[in-house]
Amino acid sequence: MHSATPQAQVTDPDDYKVKEANPELGERWLNSGSYGGRGWMSSERFTSTYDLVEQTFYLYVRVVKAKDLPPSSITGSCDPYVEVKLGNYKGRTRHFERKINPEWNQVFAFSKDRIQSSTLEVFVKDKEMLGRDDYVGRVVFDLNEIPTRVPPNSPLAPQWYRLEDRRGGGKVRGEMMLAVWMGTQADEAFPEAWHSDASSVYGEGVFNVRSKVYVSPKLWYLRVNVIEAQDALPNDRSRLPDLFVKAQVGSQVLRTNICPTRTTNPIWNEDLVFVAAEPFEELLVITVEDRVHPSKEETLGKIILPLDTFEKRLDHRPVHSRWFNLEKYGFGALEADRRKDLKFSSRIHLRVCLEGGYHVLDESTMYTSDQRPTSRQLWKPPVGILEVGILSAQGLLPMKMKNARGTTDAYCVAKYGQKWVRTRTILDTMNPKWNEQYTWEVYDPCTVMTLGVFDNCHLGGGEKSATGSAARDSQIGKVRIRLSTLEAHRIYTHSYPLLVLQPPGVKKMGELQLAFRFTTLSLANMIYVYGHPLLPKMHYLHPFTVNQVDSLRYQAMNIVAVRLGRAEPPLRKEVVEYMLDVDSHLWSMRRSKANFFRIMSLLSGMINMGSWFGDVGNWKNPTTSVLVHILFLILIWYPELILPTLFLYMFLIGLWNYRFRPRHPPHMDTKLSWAEAVHPDELDEEFDTFPTSRPQDIVRMRYDRLRSVAGRIQTVVGDIATQGERLQSLLVWRDPRATGLCIMFCLCAAVVLYVTPFKVVALVTGLYYLRHPRFRSKLPSVPSNFFKRLPARTDGLL
DSSP: OEEOOOOOOOOOGGGGSOEEOOOOOBBOOBSTTOOTTTTBOSSOBOOSSSOSSBOOEEEEEEEEEEESOOOOTTTSSOOEEEEEEETTEEEEOOOOSSOSSOEEEEEEEEEGGGOOOSEEEEEEEEOOSSSSOEEEEEEEEEGGGOOBOOTTSOOOOOEEEEEEOTTSOOEEEEEEEEEEEEEETTSTTTTTSEEGGGTTOOTTHHHHTSOEEEEOOOEEEEEEEEEEEEOOOOSSTTSOOOEEEEEEETTEEEEOOOOSSOOSSOEEEEEEEEEEESSOOSEEEEEEEEEEETTEEEEEEEEEEEGGGSEEEOSSOOOOOEEEEOEETTOOGGGHHHHHHOOOOOEEEEEEEEEOSSOOOOSOGGGOSOOOOSSGGGOOOOOEEEEEEEEEEESOOOOEEETTEEEOOEEEEEEETTEEEEOOOBOSOSSOEEEEEEEEEESOSSOEEEEEEEEOOOSSSOOBOTTSSBOOOEEEEEEEEEGGGSOTTOEEEEEEEEEEEETTEEEEEEEEEEEEEEEESOHHHHHHHHTSOSSOTHHHHSOOOHHHHHHHHHHHHHHHHHHHHTSSSOOOHHHHHHHTTTTTTSOOHHHHHHHHHHHHHHHHHHHHHHHHHHHHHTTSSHHHHHHHHHHHHHHHHOGGGHHHHHHHHHHHHHHHHGGGOOSSOOOOOTTTTTOSSOOHHHHHHHTSOSSOOSOHHHHHHHHHHHHHHHHHHHHHHHHHHHHHHHHHTTTTTSSHHHHHHHHHHHHHHHHHHHHSOHHHHHHHHHHHHTOOGGGOOSSOOHHHHHHHTSOOGGGGOO
């Protein structure tokens, strides 16, 4: 089995848009416990607990244990296991060696849509090392007699069944405890059950196809304030040391600056900030080092501290500092005599605390799903509930080759706040149906939920990639839902295109069908949240630098990926990185163009407004110009109407735009992302590794292109700086004649404005600006000519 490059057909631009879907949501239950096409209720009973998915039915078989099994006549012992057979589907438990009273407690689930038999057979077999396994006995069930369990009823109690001969010839020795019932995916046995649609999976792959709910580790910022050290003597006593402190927590290493004064009692007073996760497994390692040579550093002292001994701070109040004795580096058990000769110990002064008042960012700030502080004591009550039904996917492209044909084994991952969910893997289909529903508490509506679809490449066969390394789960696509764009209490059912940017261009990998509902709990709390800061107050009282935020986010993402990768089944690193947008900060010519045109679209409104005023002043439409003159005169005569008129105008615009409000949540826009018209070389540059792995001539060409783009940006920035410096030079006498004229004009203007009513000044200014074109000149105005003649600091540039 190896990966296949998905080939997408040339699609219509409408295929990139979100489409309305009409799934049959809600719960429908069996009538009188009967099976098959008979006995299904024609009416539907909708509930509020599992009403965002299409109801699917499963036959559940819980194999609990067996007792008094007969030993084999050949070996004199019994190595039992259970095989559950329904039509062509077979599931089996693990086997026990030499045990006549085994306990399995395993659940099997058979999809009702794939049932092709009217009887269920449960066999007990004795595993043989050579030859065929022996039959011990069986239990047979008629599917028409199987009861239905309707939540929230308690689970069906298992019962003891006597084993009978395989040919139905009578009872044999041994009993088996079983429970058999018909239920839905809402059953609590569903996530851990063996599923018939994953019957081809074996080994470790059995765990990798199950659905799972994960919780991100609780992350803290660890702040280490390095104050000073005493008696840090260098190994070479003939020189004064250049000292700095290096701190390490796990794989995170930070260091202070070198003390500017050469001394054995250095002072730094610098903060080093790390990310730590509960439970605190790492240690804080502090070393004082001496820069002997630019390429050589010597360690003078070291101390190792466990993280759980430090104080947890909830606000900005300082914690107590402490002195720690440093262990002389290099003193081991064989140097006991030399240690006795040491009459004093170096020590270091630290202030260390775990910050509970910050929110530890582990995802892109543009798509954050949680903004609560680390400490639960500071959490506010939730403002709403988000319910998401992950229904299905349609038209997925083949992601790998298996048995000489393309196939996809898809699963979906959803992330919001600290809770991650992973659906079960649906094998070998381009149109998987999950129909799984999950719920999250919402603490801030201005957050984003992320859903991703992946191809499972870990089904128990020791899969390898084309390069021989361990296989990675492939990305099929991603969907983001911003909660603030949702109407409260409305059920959204839409089909989202799964778009992935690849080196050949943008590809539609299929569609993901979702149903979700955002329920608000309190209108007052919601209004309060909109006036509250986005992040906890510590981010504003003691903010981090931009470089610190980027570095700490990368470290937090690594910790989350490692912890979730240790779960069962693991949420692998490539999945976590894709969901958290780990590469969103890397350079991309495409993203730069997209952001530039986003700015231009914002400025276009101001530009259009300016051109409209220009048309009014030039009397392009005399009727409009006359009406603007009348409105201007009214506002001049009654200036107290200016602000009310402005707010009323904004209210009317908003009311008018309500008719054109979006009918569905926004989705990834290929035009806005500049993904449709991107040059292939720019895409190749975006997918290049860091540092680059491309040939030298391609790197040189891209560098020259970057220089040309940077040259244009440099020119624009220079022009902006020139205009600002001209404004600055008005009153600094750099051009004595211009400054003299400016201050005389200011004096005359002050006198005139002092004696002239403000209404008159505003009226004259407005009428002058709106004067008819026959009173205008095509030459630049006097103030413009004067301003352009002012000096700038460009003369001082090399």
